[in-house]
Amino acid sequence: MAHVRRKFFEAARVFKTLDTSIPLNLLDEMFALEAQWQKLSPKARRKRRRSKLSPLVKRFWVWCDMCDVLSKSNLGKAVAYAESMRPYVDRLMKYGEIDFSNNASERNMKSYVMDRKNFLFSTSPEGARANAILMSIIETCKANAIDPMTYLTEVLDEMAQYPENRKFGYLGQYLPWNWKQS
Known part of the structure; x- marks a missing residue:
C-alpha cells in the first residue's frame, strides 16, 4: 500500500x-x-x-x-x-499477521539489492539458492534482534556435534525465533 x-x-x-x-x-x-x-x-x-x-x-x-x-x-x-x-x-484484509506496508521488508533487503553485482558470481542456480537461504536467515536474525554472526557460529557448531541419524524434528529449536543463545 x-x-x-x-x-x-x-x-x-x-x-x-x-x-x-x-x-x-x-x-x-x-x-x-x-x-x-x-x-x-x-x-x-x-x-x-x-x-x-x-x-x-x-x-x-x-x-x-x-x-x-x-x-x-x-x-x-x-x-x-x-x-x-x-x-x-x-x-x-483477511489476515492480521501481515503488515499493511512492506516498507520494512524492502528496507531490510536494500543492502542485498545494492550488492546484487556481488551475487552474480554464485556460478550456479544452487549457489544462488544458497545465497537466498543465507540472506533469509540473516534477515530473520535481524528481525528477532539476534546478531547473525553469533547465531550462525553457535548453531553450526552445535549442530555439527549431533549424530547423523538424528531425526529432523529437532531442527525447529534452531530457527532464529526459537533459538536461545548459549
Whole structure:
C-alpha cells in the first residue's frame, strides 16, 4: 500500500486538484489506523481491519472505479497500479499477521539489492539458492534482534556435534525465533 500511496502522491504534485485529495486522504486514514494497531495481536488487528479499515478500503476502490482519467496521466497510472494491487489488498484484509506496508521488508533487503553485482558470481542456480537461504536467515536474525554472526557460529557448531541419524524434528529449536543463545 505504500507504493500505491506514493503513486497518488506523485500524481498530486502534478494535478494539484481535488482529483487526488480523496484517495490520498483515504490512504492516509488507512495508514494512520494501521499505525495505531501495529502492536496488537494478529487476531485483534484482523478484527479491526474488518470493522474499521474495510469501509475505507471499499470507499477507495469505489473512488478508483469511478475515476475517469487518461490512462497515460500520472493519476491514471496511479489508479491502474492500485487496481493491479486490488486482489492482494483485499486478501490482506483477511489476515492480521501481515503488515499493511512492506516498507520494512524492502528496507531490510536494500543492502542485498545494492550488492546484487556481488551475487552474480554464485556460478550456479544452487549457489544462488544458497545465497537466498543465507540472506533469509540473516534477515530473520535481524528481525528477532539476534546478531547473525553469533547465531550462525553457535548453531553450526552445535549442530555439527549431533549424530547423523538424528531425526529432523529437532531442527525447529534452531530457527532464529526459537533459538536461545548459549
